[in-house]
Amino acid sequence: xxxxxxxxxxxxxxxxxxxxxxxxxxxxxxxxxxxxxxxxxxxxxxxxxxxxxxxxxxxxxxxxxxxxxxxxxxxxxxxxxxxxxxxxxxxxx
Numbered sequence: 001x002x003x004x005x006x007x008x009x010x011x012x013x014x015x016x017x018x019x020x021x022x023x024x025x026x027x028x029x030x031x032x033x034x035x036x037x038x039x040x041x042x043x044x045x046x047x048x049x050x051x052x053x054x055x056x057x058x059x060x061x062x063x064x065x066x067x068x069x070x071x072x073x074x075x076x077x078x079x080x081x082x083x084x085x086x087x088x089x090x091x092x093x
Contacts, residue, residue: 030038061078068075 065075065078
């Protein structure tokens, strides 16, 4: 009995949710200003993510080097990537 009641309740919840979602209106179209703002936010978020990733990598390398030094092992100097992006040559048409 409890299993049947639980299944019926779950079915009602799923059906109610489905109806609620089906009745939501489509979002209004974005204006050019809103598109530019969203693009700027996405670029800022990407830059922040890249900066946080670089900081995390630096911490990992520093800890690794400290651990190896504590163990008495010699480690070659880490190779670092260029910090400024290089221009990609344009393809000839």
